[in-house]
Amino acid sequence: LCDPLLSCSGGAGALARWVLVELQGEVEPRQGRELAGSLLGDLHYTCEGVPVLIVGHHILYGKVVQLEKPFAVLVKQGGAPQPSPGGPHGHYTVTALIKTKLLFKTRPKPIITHVPKKV
């Protein structure tokens, strides 16, 4: 007999609201550093509500998108193998809902100077 593979966290209003940030390309840590704990960048918004992300030496301009189809974030309980083509196996919990994404599609504008101002 097979246990149900997904259980939802209980109670109305118990689900957190997260945000999705969509970037072009891949996320790679700076050489020699672990991903966990490392900085991605600073996220600002203009007064008009345009998101601006400063990542390394790049400035990315994006837009706030209300998702037509929201996402549920599933968190695996107790580390297990990756989802197989047949479908996710193992226990998952719905942890959060995502209704908004910050989409950064524009080509990054490089910051010309490489020298950060010392404080």
Add this chain to the structure above:
Amino acid sequence: AAMSGRSRAEVQATLQTAKLDPAELLPAVHCLSFGPQAGAGECCLLQLEPGLCAELEAGRSLVIRGEKDEQAVLCSKDKTYEMKIADTSNMLLFIPGCKTPEELNTDPTPCNVIHSQIAGFSNNYWELRRCRPKLKKLRKLLMEDPYEGPDRHKDQTTTFSRYTTEDLLSLIQASEDEILHQLQVIDACKIEEYWRILQFDYEMKLLNHVTQLIDSESWSLSKVPLRTCLEELGSLEPREMIEHILLSYGRKYVDDGGEVYFEMHEDKICRAIAQMLLQNAVKFNLSEFQEVWQQSVPEGMTTRLDQLKGLALVDRSSRPETIFLLKVEDLPEDTQERFNSLFGIREKWTEVDITPYIQDLCAEKQTVGALLTKYARCSMLNGVKVYNSRRPIS
């Protein structure tokens, strides 16, 4: 590691280097860093079809069902969805506690540095597509140990291949509502917490008790009293079984006096008796069958071939014309496999003949015509439109 986070001064310095004017920006800034489990791949995204988000927010559950050899499906309380991975060329980062501009504008403490940890990232997500519930397995499980009546010793032995509602929920790739509805459709009953299907012979035995009683009491077929049935038949069979057979083959109602009656389903009774006759041979001479069949049904009932849709098939090309048992529930569940099977049985089908055998394959809002267009090829035979396979039959 920079877990303690960047300071306001560092943020301002970066803005300056980037030549961005703080006056054009909202005062708050999110400093994004990767959380401790971000790279572990423990989080994944599930894209929600309309209605599912509201269900989750209302505190209802979604369940993923499927054994290792099955394609996983996602079930809400009343619907079933296929799951498929969708790849994106972009990177999706999921961030708790990240505020949108609207949320910041209503924030009472506007000027702050918000340290947000990225919980995970992915370049794919699960997509859902509403599908037919996979219910063929339900009948298969219940047929492992059909109920043959209380006298049989078999029933006192192991409950190994018997299933409770919970068992079925964990084994069948369908939503709870769809499973419960199907149990009703197939006339399953609960005996001591287990769902059971009656063995056909026992079912006919029960039905026969009832129809003979109707006959001997000269009751109207639309007003069969429960109380009297239980009184007269209670010594022959368990009361639950008498009531079950009445519920299976009739519509229950209560009259003004509070008495329970059943309006018997003539079509269903005739159909069951046809099955009983047809299962004894490979095929029958049609006219002989029709005669025997009419004689076998209760007084006052009229047999018609259209009562046998999805149960039997008439061969009008043979001389003499014949009829044989072909039950739709014995055919494959997968659409392509079903069509292959049907075209293996008969090369060319009229729409009228094939419809009962493909009706259940239609998705929400899909017509039989649309299915035929997709899975069959149309041609004319003696002035009649017929359908045959799109592919050569092996």
